Amino acid sequence: MANPKTNEPKGRHQSKKAAASGWIGSMLEYYDFFIYATAASLIFPQIFFSKSDPKIAIIASLATYGVGYVARPIGALVLGHLGDTHGRKYVLILCMFMMGFSTMAVGLLPTYEQVGLWAPIGLVAMRLIQGFAVAGEIAGASSMVLEHAPFGRRGFFASFTLQGVQAGQLLAAAVFLPLAHYIPTDAFTSWGWRIPFILSVFIIVAGYFIRRDVDETPAFVEEDEQGEIARSPIVHAFTDSWADILRVACMSLTTVIPVVATIFGAAYAVQPAYGIGFHADVYLWIPVLGNILAVFLIPYVGNLSDRIGRRLPAVVGALASGLLSFGYLYSISIHSTPLAIVMALLMWGVAYQGFNAIFPSFYPELFRTRNRVTGVAIGHNIGITIAALLPALFVAVAPPGGSANVPLTVGAITLVATIIAAVAALTARETYRIHLNDLGKPGAVPVDQREYRRIRAQTLAGARLAKAERSIVPVGNSNSARD
Numbered sequence: 001m002a003n004p005k006t007n008e009p010k011g012r013h014q015s016k017k018a019a020a021s022g023w024i025g026s027m028l029e030y031y032d033f034f035i036y037a038t039a040a041s042l043i044f045p046q047i048f049f050s051k052s053d054p055k056i057a058i059i060a061s062l063a064t065y066g067v068g069y070v071a072r073p074i075g076a077l078v079l080g081h082l083g084d085t086h087g088r089k090y091v092l093i094l095c096m097f098m099m100g101f102s103t104m105a106v107g108l109l110p111t112y113e114q115v116g117l118w119a120p121i122g123l124v125a126m127r128l129i130q131g132f133a134v135a136g137e138i139a140g141a142s143s144m145v146l147e148h149a150p151f152g153r154r155g156f157f158a159s160f161t162l163q164g165v166q167a168g169q170l171l172a173a174a175v176f177l178p179l180a181h182y183i184p185t186d187a188f189t190s191w192g193w194r195i196p197f198i199l200s201v202f203i204i205v206a207g208y209f210i211r212r213d214v215d216e217t218p219a220f221v222e223e224d225e226q227g228e229i230a231r232s233p234i235v236h237a238f239t240d241s242w243a244d245i246l247r248v249a250c251m252s253l254t255t256v257i258p259v260v261a262t263i264f265g266a267a268y269a270v271q272p273a274y275g276i277g278f279h280a281d282v283y284l285w286i287p288v289l290g291n292i293l294a295v296f297l298i299p300y301v302g303n304l305s306d307r308i309g310r311r312l313p314a315v316v317g318a319l320a321s322g323l324l325s326f327g328y329l330y331s332i333s334i335h336s337t338p339l340a341i342v343m344a345l346l347m348w349g350v351a352y353q354g355f356n357a358i359f360p361s362f363y364p365e366l367f368r369t370r371n372r373v374t375g376v377a378i379g380h381n382i383g384i385t386i387a388a389l390l391p392a393l394f395v396a397v398a399p400p401g402g403s404a405n406v407p408l409t410v411g412a413i414t415l416v417a418t419i420i421a422a423v424a425a426l427t428a429r430e431t432y433r434i435h436l437n438d439l440g441k442p443g444a445v446p447v448d449q450r451e452y453r454r455i456r457a458q459t460l461a462g463a464r465l466a467k468a469e470r471s472i473v474p475v476g477n478s479n480s481a482r483d
Contacts, residue, residue, distance in 0.1 A: 007435040007436075007437045007438055008151055008435050008436050008437065009147075009217075009218040009219045009221075009222045009436060009437060010218060010222070013148050013149070013150065013218060014148050014214055014215055015145075015148050015149050015150060015153070015157050017148075017210070017213060017214045018144050018145045018147075018148035018149070018157070018214050018217075019145050019148075019149075019157045019158075019160040019161075020160075020210050021092065021141070021144065021145075021207075021210050021211045021214045022141035022142065022144060022145040022158075022160055022161035022164060022360075023160045023161065023163060023164035023167070024164060024203070024206060024207045024210055024211075025092055025095065025096055025137055025141050025161075025164065025207055025211070026137065026138065026141060026161050026162065026163075026164030026165045026167075026168060027164040027165070027167045027168035027171060027203070028096060028099060028100060028168065028200070028203045028204070028207055029095075029099055029133075029134050029137045029138075029165070029168060030164075030165045030166075030168035030169050030172070031168035031169070031171050031172045031200070031203065032099055032100070032103040032130060032168075032172075032200060033068075033130070033134065033168075034168065034169045034172035034173070034176075035103075035172045035175070035176050035196045035197060036068075036103070036106065036127070036130070038172070038176055039106075039176075039193055039196075039197075043188075043189060043193045044123065045060070046189060047111045047112060047113075047119075047189065048109075048111065048112055048119045048120050048123050049112055049119075049120055050112060051112075060120065066388070067124055067127045067128060067131065068127050068128070068130050068131030068134070069131060069384075069385045069388050069389075070128070070131065071127075071128045071129075071130075071131030071132040071135070072131050072132070072134065072135040072381040072384075072385055073135070073378075073381055073382065073385065074132060074135075075131060075132035075133065075134070075135025075136055075377075075381070076135040076136065076139070076374075076377035076378045076380075076381040076382075077234060077374075077377075077378065078132075078136075079091050079094070079095060079132075079133075079135055079136025079139075079140065079373075079377060080136065080139060080233065080234070080237075080373045080374030080375070080376075080377035080378060081232075081233055081234060081374060082094070082136070083136060083139065083140045083143065083372075083373030083374070083377070084229070084230060084233035084370060084371055084372065084373050084374050085229060085230070085231070085233060087216045087217075087220055088140050088143050088144040088147070088216065088217055088220060088373065089144065089211065089214060089215075089216050091136055091140045091373065092136075092137070092140045092141060092144060092211055093208065093211050093212070094133075094136075095133045095134070095136045095137045095140060096133075096137075096204065096207050096208065096211065097204065097208075098129055098130075098132065098133035099129075099130055099133040099134060099137065100200050100201070100203060100204035100207070101204070102126045102127075102129035102130050102133065103126075103130065103197055103200045104197060104198055104200045104201055104204075105122075105126050106123065106126045106197045107194040107195070107196075107197025107198040107200075108194070108197075108198070109122045109123060109126070110122075135377055135381050136373070136377055138161065138165075138360070138376075138377075138380060139363075139364075139372075139373045139374075139376035139377035139380060140373050140377075141161045141360075142158055142161050142359075142360040142361070142363060142364050142376060143217075143364045143372045143373050143376065144214070144217060145157050145158045145160065145161055145360070146158050146360070146361055146364045146365065146436075147217035147218065147219040147220065147364075147369070147436065148214075148217055148218075150459045151435060151436065151455060151456075151459070152306060152452065152455050152456030152459050152460075153303075153306055153456070153459055153460075154306065154361050154365070154432070155302045155303065155304075155305035155306040155310065155358060155361040155432060156299060156302045156303040156306055157302075158302065158360040158361035158364070159298050159299050159301065159302025159303075159357045159358070159360060159361070160298075160299065160302075161360040162298055162356050162357060162359070162360055163294075163295055163298045163299060166291040166294040166295045166298065167291075167295055169287060169291050170288065170291045170292065170295070172196065173287065173288050173291075175195070175196045175199060176196050179192050179193075179195055179196065180192075180193075219369045219436055219437070220369060222369075222437075223369050223370055228370060229370060230370040230371060233370060233371040233373070233374040234371075234374055234378075236368075236370060236371045236374075237367070237371040237374045237375040237378065240368065240371065240440070241366065241367055241368070241371065241375050241440060244366040244367060244375060244379070244428070244440075245375055245378055245379040246379070246424075247366065247379070247424040247425075247427065247428050248363050248366065248375070248376060248378075248379025248380055248383065248424075249378075249379045249380070249382040249383040249386075250383065250420050250421055250423070250424035251314065251318075251355070251359065251362075251363075251383065251421045251424045251425050251428075252359075252379065252380050252382070252383020252384050252387065252421070253383050253386060253387055253417040253418070253420055253421045254317070254318045254321070254352070254355045254356075254387075254417070254418055254421040255383065255384045255387040255388075256387045256390055256414050256417045256418070257321045257322070257325065257347060257348055257351075257352045257414070257418070258348055258352070259387055259388065259390060259391060260325050260328070260329070260347075260394075260410070260414050261286065261287070261290065261328070261344050261347065261348040262286065262287050262348075263391050264390075264391045264394045264395075264410065265286075265328065265329070265332065265340075265344070266286075267391075267395075268329070268332055268406060268410075269332045269340065276332055276333070276335060277335070278332070278335075278337060278340070285341075286340075286341060286344045286345075289341070289344075289345060289349065290344060290345055290348045290349040291349075292349075293345055293349035293350065294348075294349055294352075294353050294356070297349070297350065297353045297357070298353055298356065298357040299357075300357075301313055301353055301354060301357035301358060302357045302358060302360075302361065305357070305358045305361065305362075305432060306432060306456065307456075309430045309432050309433075310358050310361060310362040310365070310425075310428075310430065310431060310432055311362075311425050311426060311428065311430055313354040313355070313357070313358050314354065314355050314358055314359070314362060314421075314422070314425035315422045315425050315426055316351075316354050317351055317352060317353065317354020317355035317356070317358075318354070318355050318418040318419075318421040318422040318425065319418060319419065319422050320351035320354065321347050321348070321351040321352040321354075321355070321418060322414055322415040322417070322418030322419065323415060324343060324346055324347035324351055325347055325410075325411045325414040325415065326407055326408070326411035326415070327343045327346075327347070328340065328343035328344055328347050329406060329407035329410055329411050330407040330411075331343045332407075333406060333407050355421070355425075359380075361431075361432075362425075362428070362431065363376045363379070363380060364376055364439075365431035365432070365434070365439050365440075366428060366429075366431065366439070366440060367439065367440045368439065368440035368441065369436075369437070369439075369440075371440075372440070387417070390413065390417070393413065394409075394410045394413065397409050397410075397413070398410050429444075430446065433446035433447045433449070433452045434446045434447070435447070
């Protein structure tokens, strides 16, 4: 039963192990997504599609990247259901294996010259599995970390899920870019591109051993013991929390910022049709530099949200990044490479992290334990799927060679998306001072600010004491170390 004094679930909390589990799972997810996106642009048109029409091959290759988003809503429904009925640990291990093995399989696929149409069919099949698996990863990992985190530190621990996302993209760049640079072009096209995909096996092994050692969350175990596990979390999620699912979907529109930074921004700056003429290498480094900055910033923002709440960083991050998109696109339009890099780092590496660092705690805190994974998965995947489709709208309203003012037009659409996200965050209830067992319940009363600060201070003091005790090296009898 819940502790009546604190209304926190009893049980063994494994905050650090859960955070490590969320970190490595998210790293695997976005390592796989980043290398696929890069290969789909540079390599796949030549090896998985007919060479009779290069333009069609490029379109088809990029279309396979988009196929992953088609599978996301289905994955959200299925994996959200499993996470809320079978447990967070179960669904996270399942997601990791599906994502890892499908990525590794891409590196082993035969080419179009070897098997004809079976090559693109196999590629699409693996991409569908990737999209299906990724739909449950963030929702499951965020819920797992949140439910293991101590009261008063949920924002800090949950933020490591998104730090893993940025680290995964850095790892992908660290593996893919040197291979593409140092291996001769013919060799890279023939076999070198397969190496980053096959290397996924090492992340799978490491992730399995970390996730295997993490206990199921006390909150889920308590629900199970009390017979409160929902038979149909999807029905409960829409019945109890349809408004919060809509809020999560709207807040997730903020992911338009990395889309503007790395997809449309790169096309606008590099593609000859737009007439800007930036060198492509610049846009290989923008995501690297942005992710380095984000890796350092995310835990600080997560910790800040444990002090001032979730809504303020989310609102400020969304609006600031939306406004900075004008400056970023303008810097490209005036052919200023240094200014474009600076604006990209401010927009994506700094401002956007106000939202990015807190949503792994904010989203799950809006839902009850019994439908938490389902609610987050559905809302989040709806929002990011819409954001992923926006580049098509950008090109439609600001086409290459058209008379449209690209910075103003695309910036305005981006700002509207971030305003919608900010309004959604502003209308959500503040959750950081609500006990875990009360999250998602109408009328839940937050802990008094003074009492919350006292509990948080005790938690921090306990963590510092435990760290100090571990650092003490026993002197004398070696058996004392074992005792």
